[in-house]
Amino acid sequence: MYRLLSGTCLCVVLLNTWIAGRSLAALFDAEHWLSHTLEVIGQTQKTLFDVSTASNYSRAYLLTGDQQYEDDFYKSEKDINQSIDQLQHLTIDSQGQQDRIRVLRQRVAMRMGVMETAINLHRRANGSDADNTVVVPLLSESPDGGISVGYAIQQVELEERRLLETRYQESRSARRGVVAAFATATILDIVLLVLAFELLVRAQRARLELSERADQILHLNSDLKNANTTLEARVEERTKELQVSNQELEAFSYSVSHDLRAPLRTIDGFSLALKEDFSDVLNEEGLDYISRVRGGVQRMGTLIDALLQLSRVTRSEVQREKVDLSQLASIVFNELRLSDPDRTVEWVAQPDVQVMADARLLRVALENLIGNAWKFTSKTPNARIEFGSSSRGNETVYFIRDNGAGFDMNYVDRLFTAFQRLHGDREFKGSGIGLATVSRIIRRHHGTISAESELGHGATFYFTLGR
Ligand SMILES: Nc1ncnc2c1ncn2[C@@H]1O[C@H](COP(=O)(O)OP(=O)(O)OP(=O)(O)O)[C@@H](O)[C@H]1O
Ligand SMILES: [Mg+2]
Known part of the structure; x- marks a missing residue:
């Protein structure tokens, strides 16, 4: 925008x-030609003056016979020639004038010739009046143009x-042109000045707005910093609170799980005693109830063990x-094979x-991952479980893969939440606590x-171990 305006x-x-x-x-051109024309006019008048001066000298000589007038006559003849030369030189650009000057030169020559003849006659006649009466009329201008x-x-x-008239007009129109050009230039300059001023005002306004905004941003920044500091302090405080309540919760669930074991053992012991000592008194239905109670007790025992492990x-x-992860994985797998030969x-x-x-913790993780693979391949013919590692960027990823039941990937996010x-x-x-x-x-x-899986085509669990 500004560049465009500066360019304009x-x-x-x-x-x-x-x-x-x-x-x-x-x-300047018109003025030059004007003064040139004036100079030519001046020169014509000077020529005329020189001719009439020569004529006067010749007449004066004829009347007085004074030698001085004769000398002056010849001197003025030179002046006349110079004047005509000058005139010819000044009008070199006009053929018409050159022709007229040629005629003028001829007539001047003729006239000077007449005057010289008269002077010579007078000198020869030795100043007689009779001669003058013949000669003097010869010196007057003839209106027929013969020697005019x-x-x-x-x-x-x-x-x-x-x-001169034409050049006056040209000069006048040139003057008008100059006035018009200067008027236009002045108007345009005023318009430009107004525009520049307007732009300056706008730029100044924009600069002011910008600096106001910068101030606001600085203000906001410092507010944000303060808020951040407060937030950080709050987050720290809350984290501590959370840690404390987490620890309390862990301790609580640990002690609950732990304390639940004793009454569970009692139920387990007495239900076993009931089954063994009163099996002949109880009918089939009673025995079925007792075995259901014992099944529930066992399930609860497993659940408590799993919860205790989670909190541990x-x-x-x-x-x-x-740790040799390959060896640890093989140990876990062999234990599973022994448990189900x-x-x-x-x-x-x-x-x-x-x-x-x-x-110790890795063993627990592998027991769960390989345990799951073992469990979810139990209905698969040619079951296969694989352990390995691969590189991902500058990290190593470890995996447990099986070709078992697999799961629906839409629910993959739930897997790692307890009881899912x-x-x-x-x-x-x-019990849904393993993962x-x-x-x-x-x-x-x-x-x-x-994790990655396809229902019916097995699952793969990937993990990294950080630093
Ligand atoms: N290898 C696997 N193949 C298919 N599904 C799996 C596999 N591993 C886990 N899952 C799915 O994820 C669920 C959660 O697994 P998790 O190990 O937490 O629980 P669980 O094996 O059912 O019980 P627990 O491990 O507590 O005895 C499983 O119930 C199962 O649906
Ligand atoms: Mg499991």
């Missing part, structure tokens, strides 16, 4: 200068006067050491995968966990 201003100023220059040049010098000069002058994971310190499951493990991690199960208890038994425990262990190592 520059163009206008240049245009003004050009127009003013052109009109001034036209004026005045007429010839008049013709030159007339032409110059005609030119949070409570214990992470102690990193060098009837099953045939193919185990594929990448050897020599070393990590720096808490060995994607399979029914009749299909695959479990929540794994997720906590990985988080405590500053790592990440994720």
Whole structure:
């Protein structure tokens, strides 16, 4: 915008200068020709004067016989020639004038010739009056144009006067042109000045607004900083509060789980005693109830164990050491194979995968992940479980893969929350705490966990271990 305006201003100023220059040049030109014409007119008058001076000297000589007048006559003849030369030179640009001057020159020559003849006659007659009466009339101008010098000069002058009139008009119009050019330039300059002033005012206003905004931003920034500081302090405070209440909650759930064991053991013991000691008294229905009570007790026992493990994971310190993850995974898998020797499951493990991690917590994580793979391949023929690692950016990702039941990826986010199960208890038994425990262990190592699966085509669980 500003560039465009500056460009326009520059163009206008240049245009003004050009127009003013052109009109001034036209004026100078017209003035030059005007003064030239005046000079030519002056020169014609001087020529006329020189001719009449020569004529006067010749007459004076004829009347007085004074030698001085004769000398002056010859001197003025030279002046006349110079004047005509000058006139010819001044009118070199006009062929018409040159022709007229040629005629003038001839007539002057003729007239001077007549005067010289008269002077010579007079000298020879030795000043007799009779001769003068013959000669003097010869010296007067003849109106027929035979030797009329005045007429010839008049013709030159007339032409110059005609030119003078034309050049006066040209000069007048050049003057008008100059006035118009300067008026236009002045008007344009005023418009430009007004525009420039308007722009300046706007720029100043914009600058003021900008500085006001900058002030506001500074203000807002400092407010934001203050708010941030307050927020940080609040977050810290809340985090501490949360940590404390988390610890309290963990302690509470630990003691609840722990304390629930004793009455559960009592129920378990007495229900067993009831089954063994009173089996002959109880009918079939009674025995069925007792076995249901015992089933529930066992389930509750497993649940309490799982909850205790979950809270232990949070409570214990992470102690990193060098762990052979391949070996640990194989140990966990072999334990599962021993617990269910009837099953045939193919185990594929990448050897020599070393990590720096808490060995005890990693064992719990692998027990859950490989345990899940074991469980969810229980209905798959040619079951296969795989352990391995791969690189992702500058991180190493470890994985447990199986070709079991798999799960619906739409619910993948739920998996790592406690008590969330994607399979029914009749299909695959479990309490839904395993992956929540794994997720906590990985988080405590500053790592990440994720899963990929396709229903009926197995699942893969990936995790990293941070630093
Ligand atoms: N390898 C797997 N294949 C298919 N589904 C899985 C697999 N691992 C976990 N899941 C799904 O995620 C759910 C949560 O797993 P999680 O280990 O937390 O619970 P669980 O195995 O059912 O019970 P728990 O581990 O507490 O005995 C499972 O119920 C199952 O639906
Ligand atoms: Mg599990």
